[in-house]
Amino acid sequence: MSAAVAVAVKKIAIYILGDENKRGKLFVAVGSIIAGFLGLMFLPIAVISSIGSMNIEQPDIDKSLFTESALFESLDSEQQAEITNIQNQGQAIEYAMANAGVRDQTIKAQLIYMSYFDEVQNFNAESYADLFVVAPNDSDLIAAINSTYGLDIDYDEFVRTYTFVMNSTINAFMFTDTGTKNCADLAAWADNAYISGWGYMNGFIGERNETDRIRYADNAGLVLGYLNYSPTDKKFDSDYDTLVYTEQGGIDTMPEVVGIGLFDGSQHGIYVGNGEVIYSSESLGYVTKENVSNGSWTSWCTYDGVTYPQEVTDAIQSVNEDSSSEN
Template sequence: MSATVAAALKKAAVYILGDEKKRGQLMTVVLSTAVGLLLLLCAPAVMLSSLGEVGEEAQVPELHINADDFYSSLDSESRQRLDDIRSAGNDIANAMDEKGVKVQTIKAQLIYMSYFEDVQNFNAESYADLFATAQNDSDLISAINSTYGLDIDYDEFVRTYTFVMNSTINAFMFTDTSTKNCADLAAWADNAYISGWGYMNGFIGERNETDRIRYADNAGLVLGYLNYSPTDRVFGCDHSTLIYTEQGSLDTMPKVAGLGLFDGSKHGIYVGNGEVVYSSESVGYVTKEPVSNGSWTSWCTYDGVTYPQEVTDAIQSVNEDSSSEN
């Protein structure tokens, strides 16, 4: 990619990620074009070289970008490079979906955009296989380095990935955008943990205008999911109070991701593998831990969230046991 193109994309990335209102206005104009898709794909990678320059004191002039003019101004080599990047990004997204790891699409595109410039004969399906088989991100980075002869620093990757994920809501995590369901609630909670959301009273996942970090208080982690529209990519206000029903003690809880845990004062979301995610006032951010480490005493369901038959059966069983005891 030419220095001119890289500089333009860098300025656009800073602009897009730095101001939510302006980002929305810009994307409305360019989303349907090749360059619009490219900017969406390139912004995270460009931010790698911009992290040291973007802060509260950064002054980024307003940009007026006409996507067609921008694309037309490039030389043929740069256009081809951008087309290749866009094509690879689409191939990665499709392959990640086919391998059942769609939720990691942004991660896969970010790594590709950041480190694969010199990799020859790239195959999206083989690349996606690494994400499907890796047990954790550390193993993933090791496998990518070994497979492609790269030297990606794991700590650098974590810092960059967290920064990028905090700048957006991962559209790839939802399995059913037409309903509010427990599987997507679990994905929402896990994404908040991965994205480094902080704890702040009264927040439900939106970004703070001062430091541009996403926050949620304890109930707000669930309320954020209930109020967020994946289609419109905005937070609504239909749910202002978290309404929940305690269903039974932990020994009666079915192992269904998206069920709530309660300890008498705070809520957590069971995300599978014996782990719970919750926004902690005491530590100041969204955290994850084994359920056994906490003081959780009961499991609960939330109004507005749909649950599978397994949960309905468990609730009925608890109620029947309670009735027989009485």
């Protein structure tokens, strides 16, 4: 990748970490080409939405000169080849991540590649995807990527960049079935909210606040957001305005199924597996994750509008039978 293109691409990922003045200066310097570059690459939704939402005075430019086709045609043949290669590698990464069973981490994989791989030779998307399969956490993932490709990615820098990008969009790769509202995707929705750094704000269900452009959800809103979000249209509707739930039994009778609701008498959490629950905490001010055993959860519940596997139906029946026998 040429120095000009490489620097521009890397700055796109890094500039969001600085203060507003720095972001403004960078936008004036490269703002007129960023939209075209990103339109040709593989993260248009995540990054263009981030750029477009910032309170920055944009330079006065002739936008007709910076359409995707016009920008691409203005590059020399070497630069066009480099842009095409980035685009192709992004698509290859998407395919490789899906085949490796880690489709939900596609944006993460593409962002790391776009931001740091400008000097990497002989890139292989399948081998790259394998690193995401075996890494138990993001810290180990970054360490493995650094070791494998001879890079020096700063973990804290990566976390800041990734959190910002994820907060600016809804991860389309997390859904296993966009045609239904199911408990597995509810768990993925909650995990995505946690990873993306959603805050707590009363009355929100996952939308971005127009003032600070951060996504928020209140406690019930974390579930309502999933019920109201259309992955096809990529927008929230208003089909569900009240969270309707049924307490099914004590926490000790909960089946090991991700997406089951937990309740402590006042707030809801979503079980995401490995003994962990995610919920939007008013006292903390953000979506958080904790061990179920560390909280005050007393019962498990199901939500109207969400489908559950047979295992949950069986558990409900078992709880009801136990309750009847005691009476």
